[in-house]
Amino acid sequence: MVIRLLIPLFLLIHSFSVWAFDTLTASVDKNPVLVGEYLTLTIEANGKVSGAQPDTSGLAQQFVVGPMSVGSRTSIINGSMTSQTTWQMQVLARSAGTFTIPSFTVNGNSSEPITLTVVARGKDDTDQKDIFIETALTPDSLYVQQAGLYTVKLYIGKDLLDGQLTSPAMSEGQITQIGKQSEEYDVVDGRRYMVITREYLIQPQKSGNFTIEAPAFNGQVRENYRRMAVSAIAEPLTVEVKSVPNDYSGDWLPSELVDLSEEWQPSDNEVTVGTPITRTMTLTAVGVTKEQLPDIAMKAISGIRSYPDESDRKQLARDGRVISQLISSFALVPQTPGTYTLPEISVPWFNTVIKRVEYATLPARTITVIADINQIATPNVPATLTPPAIAQTPNTISPAPATVEVTQKAWYDWLILTSGYVLWLATVIIWFMRRRKPDNVPAAPKNLTSAATLKDLQKAAKLGDNRQFYNALRQYLKRQEPTLHLDAWLTQLGTSELTAEIAKLQASLYSSDEQSVDLNALYLLIEQTIKKKTMIDDKHLTQLY
Secondary structure: OHHHHHHHHHHHHHHOOOOOOOOEEEOOOEOOOOOEEEEEEEEEEEEOOOOOOOOOOHHHHHHEEEEEEEEEEEEEEOOOOEEEEEEEEEEOOOOOEEEEOOOOOOOOEEEEOEEEEEEOHHHHOOOOOOOEEEEEEEEOEEEEOOOOOEEEEEEEOOEEEEEEEEOOOOOOOOHHHEEEEEEEEEEEEOOEEEEEEEEEEEOOOOEEEEEEEEEEEEEEEEEEEEEEEEEEOOEEEEEEEEEOOOOOOOOEEEEEEEEEEEEOOOOOOOEEOOOEEEEEEEEEEEEOOOOOOOOOOOOOOOEEEEOOOEEEEEEEEOEEEEEEEEEEEOOOOOOEEEEEEEEEEEEEEEEEEOEEEEEEEEEOOOEEEEEOOOHHOOOOOOOOOOOOOOOOOOOOOOOOOOOHHHHOHHHHHHHHHHHHHHHHHHHHHHHHHHHHHHHHHOOOOHHHHHHHHHHHHHHHHHHOOOOOHHHHHHHHHHHOOOOOHHHHHHHOOOOHHHHHHHHHHHHHHHHOOOOOHHHHHHHHHHHHHHHHHHHHHHHHHHHHH
């Protein structure tokens, strides 16, 4: 019994959601209406409508259209049920004249078009008005893709309760709001206003004359404890957009002012091999966006490794101008001593004031790279047996040799002189015989210092500390190969795999790019390469004997 009662009830409820309608009407609450005054457009269907709504996109060509709200209601009177579905929106006319609000269609039913009369405001309406909008564009004419600053100021002379300010619009142009709106108070013609300011970035994409459609405001203010609807719209602006000059080449950078500067750390022009130099270059331009600033590149220099850092782009509005900035940093690591000249860096740009191409330039810079004093040592010179000689103090005058007659030498003088020459001759013979006998050549002693330093490398690899590992590698090089810098040592080893891995290690220390370095694998590669080179050197030494 209960189920039999529920089924009809369910069918009745379900029929409400698909209730058919046969009439669709459209109406406005004001006609005629003033320019810049909002009216309410209502579209109503005499029934419930599910999943459908009227298409109002055609209104945007002539009017400013607010968001649409939807409502429905059902009533039963004397057993008769009626339903209505309503769509409402706020509409504002930008200019005076006679306009037609087109017909709307929902589920095959259409409304009648509406003829709307929009009346221009009189001169008296501009005096002591409660609300108005002012706009300005700087500069007043632009080149293609040049950034202009469009400023909107909304003046409200009563207590604001709520409201909505639309955004400006321009065909063939990109418009972006900069930052958040600001609020302050100002006095105009003896009346105090709250001023809401918004700033927009406007970038035209084509040349020609274009109109910037001004923003409109619709809201409510308090007057004598009552709510009062208010609205306002600014005058549209026409802007001339100039084309890119035919003789311009390179990245298009239209600006009133471009500056290129740099900072060095350390600032000295003389550095030591292996000491990183941080070069920071800053490109500043007026009237362009931060995305338009071209990347700054450095040419490769033999003997100096360059590691670019992440670039930082900034943008702000100041004194009616858009100012953008690009900050690029590079870590320069000298590998070999010498004098290096970093070439000039030049960025072309088009001066929109004097209408010609100019260049923001960093002059060439010369730096001197000196060897690390900790890596300089006296080279090993093989000992050479020479006959004994009489030591002589430098910068002293030797006395004239005395004439001594042989007949005056005693017999023991001759004995001492003869034994000295015999001892020297015996020493030379023994040394020569030992050099000629390969079977008695002792094995080269192992370098204990090398083993100790390699243990430091192994310890740093286990800790996973890239910087500690790199420092330990440099200490190893100072002890084992004091006359060689890192690049020369890698060249001497002659393995491209080790050179590439060391370059990754340096990049992880001096560059923002994340480089994955397996320190344990790198340690094993260094150890194997050193052992291989030691075996080759020992083999060559044996062949010499």
